[in-house]
Amino acid sequence: MRVFNGADELKAAVGEQLGTSDWVTVEQKQIDTFAEATGDHQWIHVDAERAKDGPFGGTIAHGYLTLSLLPVFSAQVYKVENVKMGINYGLNKVRFTSPVPVNSRLRGSFELLEVSEVKDALQVVNKVTVEIEGSERPACVAEWVTRVYV
Template sequence: MKVFNGIGELEQAVGTHLGYSEWHTVTQEQIDLFAEATGDHQWIHVDPERAAQGPFGTTIAHGYLTLSLLPLLVSQVYRVDGLKMGINYGCNKVRFPSPVPSGSRVRASVELAEIKPTGAGFQVMARVTIERDGGDKPACVAEALSVLVP
């Protein structure tokens, strides 16, 4: 994990790859809980018997479940000390190039793309790529935005 002491140190890292998170296993239980929380019960996510006959041979995680792992995974890559708070501000771009079958391991690769001052603090854009262990394409690619308040 990279630890930055304040915004000044973080600014020096713009344009660099900050590292990788630990691997996280996406379980069927996690997929089912996400379906309950969001109301998205499409069979490809929650019906293992039917999904076994589908295009992926098993259930797959919701794309938005994969996206929702960003806070967990990115927090394993870097942190900025000396802040009053940091908040999620959204995403500029999100794509899901490949599925995440139940039982897959995923991790985040994080590149610090941009920091710019805002009225509340500093807006940070990180390019986050969620990789699937053994996959040939990323599961998710996002330009994640946060606001850091010193």
Template sequence: MRVFNGVDELKAAKGEELEPTDWLTIDQDRVDQFADATDDHQWIHVDQEKAKAGPFGQTIAHGFLTLSLLPELIAHTYKVEGVQMGINYGLNKVRFINPLPVGSRVRGRTQITDVTDVTGGVQITTTVTVEIEGAEKPALVAEWLTRQHV
């Protein structure tokens, strides 16, 4: 994990790609719990038998489940010391590039794309790629905005 000692150090890292996270297994239980939490029980996510005959040959994780992993992945990528709090400010762009088969392992790759001053702190734009172990294409690429308040 990269630790930035204040926002000036963070600003100096603009353009830097950080170390990838550890691998995280996406199991059927996680997918089922996400389906229950969001009321999205589409068979490609939760019906293992039907999904075997479907377009992906097995169940796949929800795209929004993959997106919801970003806070967990970033939490293991970097932190900024000397700030009061960080908040999620939104997303500029999200692309679900490749289906994420249940049972796969994913990890996050983060690049600090931009750091700009805002009232009370800085806004960080990160490009986060969620890679699937052994796959040519990632599951997701997102441009994510967060703010660190000093």
């Protein structure tokens, strides 16, 4: 875990690889729960029997489920101390470059692209690459924008 002691240390790290999270397993129960929460019940996600004969040979995680794991990964990679709070601000770019089969293990690697000052906060842009264990292609590559209030 990389720890930044305030804004100046975070700004000084722009351009650096911040680290990589631990592996997280995406199980069918999590996929089903995500489907319930979002209303996305497409068979490639929730119908194991039908998905066996589908293009992926089994169910796959929703792309947005993969994306929703970014805070889990981030919490393991770095934190900024001496700040009031942090919030999601948005995404600049997102690509789902490979499906995530059920029971895959994922992890997130972070590269700090930008830190800029905005009203009462720092806007932080990280390039996050979500890897699938054993796969040459990542599941997702995203530019994630957060705000850290100082």
